[in-house]
Amino acid sequence: MNEKNLYLLSVLVLVSTVSYLLRALPFLLFGTGKKPAPVIGYIGRVLTPAVIAMLTVYCFAGYVKSGCLGTSLHGLAEMVAAAVTVALHLWRRNPLLSIACGTAVYMLLVR
Amino acid sequence: MTGYGTMGFAAGVLLALNGGVAMPALWGGLTSATFVSGPLQFLLVDWVKAGTAYLDVAVLVVCMNVRYSLYGLSLLDRYRVAPWPARLYMIGTITDETYALQVECPYPIGRDGTWYCLLLAIFDHAYWIVGVVAGALAGTALPFEAKGIDFAMTALFLVILTDQCRERQNRVPALIGAVSAVAACLVFGASKMFIPAMALIVATFLFTRRWLDVGSEGRADE
Structure with a gap:
């Protein structure tokens, strides 16, 4: 096994172990009858939309970093493609359709 | 599914x-x-x-x-x-x-x-x-x-x-996530933004709990 594959495999084992332990944590901590503080339940409810929004920002940060504002379109390609994706998804609620059309629009614009 | x-x-x-x-x-x-x-x-x-x-x-x-x-x-x-x-x-x-x-x-x-x-x-x-x-x-x-x-x-x-x-109740949390991420990205750069962004998000949620915590069954305005 070469070095790169070993690295990939180690990362895979690491990530799945950490992920599993995180999911198992409440079951290990709270045995029979014990209830966690309500604040934890609250954080759990609000964290998901926040994390997804953070990941979306991360994606756009990547475009800015790679210089999309300096091109002839000044970041317009990203804005238009994002608008198409969201609008289609609000309208048709079909993830594959929204992703495919948004990406296609983007590919046409940056060509 | x-x-x-x-x-x-x-x-x-x-x-x-x-x-x-x-x-x-x-x-x-x-x-x-x-x-x-x-x-x-x-x-x-x-x-x-x-x-x-x-x-x-x-x-x-x-x-x-x-x-x-x-x-x-x-x-x-x-x-x-x-x-x-x-x-x-x-x-x-x-x-x-x-x-x-x-x-x-x-x-x-x-x-x-x-x-x-x-x-x-x-x-x-x-x-x-x-x-x-x-x-x-x-x-x-x-x-x-x-x-x-x-x-x-x-x-x-x-x-x-x-x-x-x-879902209406998710909109403000999503906004908090986005604003925190932008702030963390501006200060620390895109590749190092995750940890400060998460810290900022959780801190903001703790401070805004009295407005955002609507309970598991209730929605803020329905």
């Missing part, structure tokens, strides 16, 4: 076109089968490409997936009555969507409830694995050189975010 299949397919295509790993179908299958979870599968490809150190990877995984341990809290009683092999498997399959369906389980805690949750977990997991592998194979077979295909990841997150924001 079949939504997981299409979402997985898109994820798989993206995995293949990203080119970060040599065998996307194998990588996709492995990461899906070992409970790595959707968004992380994409980010992982970027990190692996950049050769991120193990410790950094571990910290980022904790940031990203800590929400699953919070999901587990609402499922404690439900999972406790399940036989241990089922329980161990179901713990591994906790994801945003599986969790959302399981907490709304129509059966009371007990035999029927356990079967319902277990089957749901198996189907969601299977749909996801099949979707990702099929998508990766399809992506590998695509004939053209595809500049701009990376937008699929952005589009995927936008789609999930749009779905989240259909």
